[in-house]
Amino acid sequence: MRKFVGERAKRLIASNTIASVVKFNHHYTPSSPNYCSNRSQLRRLPTSLYSLISSYSIMASSGPTPPVTVESLNPKVLKCEYAVRGEIVSIAQKLQQDLQANPGSHPFEEILYCNIGNPQHLGQKPITFFREVLALCDHPALLDKKETMGLFSADSIKRASLILDQIPGRATGAYSHSQGIKGLRDTIAAGIEARDGFPADPNDIFLTDGASPGVHMMMQLLIRSENDGILCPIPQYPLYSASIALHGGTLVRYYLDEATGWGLEVSELKKQLEAAKQKGITVRALVAINPGNPTGQVLAEDNQRQIVEFCKKEGLVLLADEVYQENIYAPDKKFHSFKKICRSMGYGDKDIPLVSFQSVSKGYHGECGKRGGYMEVTGFSPEVREQFYKVASVNLCSNISGQILASLVMSPPKVGDESYDAYMVERDGILKSLARRAKTLEDAFNSLEGVSCNRAEGAMYLFPNIRLPNKAIKAAEEAKKAADAYYAIRLLNATGVVVVPGSGFGQVSGSWHFRCTILPQEDKIPAVVSRLTDFHKKFMDEFRD
């Protein structure tokens, strides 16, 4: 009955609607469907009718369910998953609280977070020079004090002054240009040029709060609906799957070949692209992670050229995740940026759209908490570039400390600078130690029953393959877990070591993996190895077929 009254009221309003008298005066999209702008003059309606409308509107929506419940959330939000911080991390946090409240309540004394590439959390020390510069920029008043000379290196003082001079008004507390401070972008472009041997334009650089917001921005720009697909490696860093889900697109998988050290075959790319097209999906971009996450492989130059050719031929944007470019451990491997590959093939700005992501969180510096990074975007029309800028501007700018750090990472101290020697010692110390840790863990994994592990040529992870016994798979099914998640939870409860199950990254069906960072401090690695080994042996004893 009331519904009927409501409908009648609606009809009455419709017939009484007077031409719009007030307008949302927006000079771009006055009639855009996203603006509910034309307003009928309800106030002129008889009071009785007005109250009817009000009661209709209340009736229509008011009920026992509040506006924000999990059922009424954006389904894209519900759909996306991010395994690196999923269930296992929640369990780890609970265990940690347990250990704090009741020391000795578990067979281990501390939780070792090997789930996430967060080096300083595990005790890696920051690069002194970078931090000196940041501290001085954060508190420029220090530069006026003579005591500062005794506390800071001379070149850090010089660098901080130089950077402050590049910031309008020397104001590190001000929003910057939405692409980032121009002077810092100049420095970064020079760094890219020095790295690649090909020119870089500061106007192509967008500084971001870590690399992730840049990836989100690209997905937002590219994905129009679920009919738009993005080619991603499997296994992949789940930022990509999560971001694609959040923006309502379709993840198009291409499989890396574990048997050839996680090789990326162009035939596989072609096959998956064709299959996606058959399903009516327009593939718009290809994600390449080099060095690989979680797989740790470093792409060979030849392979990179093939990928570039493929993207060019198929009209795909190449999204190059190059955040681990400094993390190379295999002496026979070298990092080549996709930009350098494109340019050395003779492809210029007009030939291929390419986005390269870099971060301050990785490398030898590992400054995750700073949320600094950039993307270099080349091969886009000015109109599209404007859209990038607009979206960046809605968030005003990325944090200044992170911006400064991004410029430092791309232009560290040089030979002859006061800090150079100390910097090199710190840098090489970290990289060499990471290489040793990678090797030790790789060997340890390979010595376990049913486990094989490719070498970490780069990045910060190992991704061993575990052939789980059927009994274990069955036990996992009973516990309603993926088999590798089951293994990882058991590992955590027994050893305090947190790893991420391979199912969070994607893997060939029926194969099982986990991702383990190589980041625990070196003195802890033997303990990690022995705990892992003990656990695995017991696990196999329990479940061996």
Next chain:
Amino acid sequence: MSRKALDYDQINENVKKAQYAVRGELYLRASELQKEGKKIIFTNVGNPHALGQKPLTFPRQVVALCQAPFLLDDPNVGLVFPADAIAKAKLYLSYTAGGLGAYSDSRGLPGIRKEVAEFIGRRDGYPSDPELIYLTDGASKGVMQILQTVIRGNGDGILVPVPQYPLYSAAISLFGGALVPYYLEETANWGLDINNLRQSVADARFKGITVRAMVIINPGNPTGQCLSVENLQQILRFCHQENLVLLGDEVYQQNVYQDERPFISSRKVLFDMGPPISKELQLISFHTVSKGFLGECGQRGGYFEMTNIPPQTVDEIYKVASISLSPNVPGQIFMGVMVSPPKPGDISYDRFIRESKGILESLRKRAHMMTDGFNSCKNVVCNFTEGAMYSFPQIKLPPKAIEAAKSAGKVPDVFYCLKLLEATGISTVPGSGFGQKEGVFHLRTTILPAEEDMPAIMASFKKFNDAFMDQYEDHRGYSRM
């Protein structure tokens, strides 16, 4: 393949639709002019440090020490840093295993969230739960995160005040939702009329839109008004009746320039109202380190607090936050210092009070200078800036000026603002970027230029405006009488 993936006609329509006028045409033109060597007064963005406001000493000392923790071991550190800054830095470093260089919990450092909860508890007189406080890279990120969670498609509407801060229209466009405007009443000092609100909701529902949330900006941006307790009660009751989640943008809570209507949080008003509403109404409020006396825009620090949001939803919001790993840690430290500043008796207390009071008192003076200045101009009327950082004068454009704008292919207020920029170097934002009633024109300026520069800026504005009006005046009436 003929089209490339990112050709203009191939990109997401929602992206193209989004508009963000604060950094739009005027700003770009101003930047060009600056490059050509013209002196530009940027009053387009609430960016105090860019206009010469000095950062407060204490927060900068604490963050510098956290950046360079090796200084804490240097016997000479006391020559440069006061003991309470050193103690504070040590405290904050104890909150995190990896210092400023490690990702924190995706919701922010638990220690800082506890300090925020204590601050909210002191402010409102009702305790707050740190588990329901998420730190963000500035308030904008938080707003975007929440809107993304709420908006399912173009059938979902968000009530937004008009004029509004274009973050809301831009974010709603990006996420493909529907903006449902409600108009603030300029003649009632930008007051919020509850009947007007009802009408907006009824209109939207009539069009098949499910209105899901209501945004209030208090103190107002760009309009500068402070909402009264009565008004807030009405809003809360309205949201309760209409089943809307209230998004309270309260980033200007420290920026209040009159004493009749001090800032009062939506949360306090809600809890004062008691059950059932206080237990049912869903509220999310936003705060930042970019505004207030801190004005630390470049740090990108902020938080949102959730009230009466079900745990499962809180978990979903956590999941989305975790995809971005963590908010920047230096920004989190700034938030910590903002909510737990030096206390009486601390070494830095006097200096901190002197600096922060100095800024707020000067802003109060500037608010008066600016509104008085505008009101002395021909065909300009301006409500007093009760709070926030902006003046939003109405410019009554003569018909000839409107015609001239049309033939130049510009919206009339854009035309006016461009002329103003070319003539004086004052970079403002046209009212059309915020939304306004048809045929009425405004511009937004911040009140942030240095106090000593203010008389000259207002004189220069008046000179331009009055000449502009003389040029286009034809005595046939104005854009609005």
